């Protein structure tokens with residue numbers, strides 16, 4: 542089944558301008574993201590899509606001086622069978638690399654990369670896009686690789702072959718079954734397994750790497766949290782386990798389970814307390830920075846966000862690129878620090894924000910709410926959709942904020958953000974990750990924040 546994500550659902554920026562100068566008689570052009578994308582979850586795919594939009598609309602994006610009109614593509618699609626709104630139908634793309642390509646075809650981009658193979662569900666989503674472009678967007682029967690219009694490796698070998706299969710066909714070939722399916726999203730993970738280890742990939746691994754980073758980012762095997770449990774992460778993990786007296790049975794294949802996570806939380810907390818007292822964060826940059834900016838001042842701010850909350854910037858880390866993720870975490874910091882950004886969607890980091898961060902990191906800011914008693918389990922499961930409302934939801938949100946300041950708006954409505962916070966909490970607490978607040982999650986959270 543194919544699911545369509547609208548621009549509003551994705552939280553995309555409005556286009557700067559829209560050109561309807563397109564006559565898609567030649568059909569559709571297929572792209573990929575290039576490089577190694579290694580998308581392990583829908584959440585990551587959404588993030589990548591938003592990042593592409595920010596990139597395309599930044600100065601220099603799509604070969605423009607001040608930034609492109611919008612994300613380059615008309616549609617995106619991922620390995621889980623989701624279709625992403627881009628410019629949409631009836632709008633000229635900016636992706637195909639030649640005037641003819643943009644004039645006569647739409648552009649659809651797989652959220653995947655070089656050397657990677659689109660899943661059966663991705664191909665199903667591509668079929669859906671083609672059918673819709675034909676039925677509602679006036680597209681002809683052609684399906685072309687980007688490389689038709691200019692010399693490029695895009696969209697990679699599997700999709701180039703696929704485009705050749707689909708090109709000119711009225712009945713689109715299906716044969717989806719014989720292709721590998723991507724790793725399941727978090728919710729479908731094996732419930733019995735309570736640890737991650739070498740060879741695992743995904744959100745839990747990334748979360749563990751973030752913790753290792755917070756514990757010791759100077760470790761010789763420290764690297765970006767890439768969600769891939771390889772030999773470096775194994776060595777780093779083994780060093781951590783040895784340091785806290787949890788000697789792994791097999792040092793080449795250490796298992797990170799609830800015990801290790803608990804020891805890590807303790808170690809990081811102790812480290813953070815020390816950091817707060819003895820090493821106030823010193824900013825060396827003073828420029829005003831905001832979404833779309835790049836460079837050392839941005840990186841320094843990202844490192845400060847990390848020092849403030851070791852879980853900040855989970856996907857890209859301090860990469861010197863002020864994208865959607867940094868925007869979101871800057872907003873969270875501002876909310877937690879009771880600063881009012883002049884524009885919440887586009888917060889600007891200037892002297893006032895840095896000063897507040899300095900105070901927060903030095904530990905002189907008011908302590909986050911603690912000693913809060915969540916109270917007994919209210920008796921109903923909190924889950925969504927539909928969005929549940931009530932005092933029990935508000936209490937859950939307050940507890941989450943006591944656990945991790947600035948995570949949620951305490952609006953008493955259990956929506957996608959509350960569910961995500963629940964999952965994060967469950968993951969870190971070593972509980973079953975299902976995004977549902979039931980008696981167990983409630984009890985663990987109550988204990989944790991009291």
Ligand SMILES: [Zn+2]
Pocket residue numbers: 571572573636687693695696
């Ligand atoms: Zn391309």
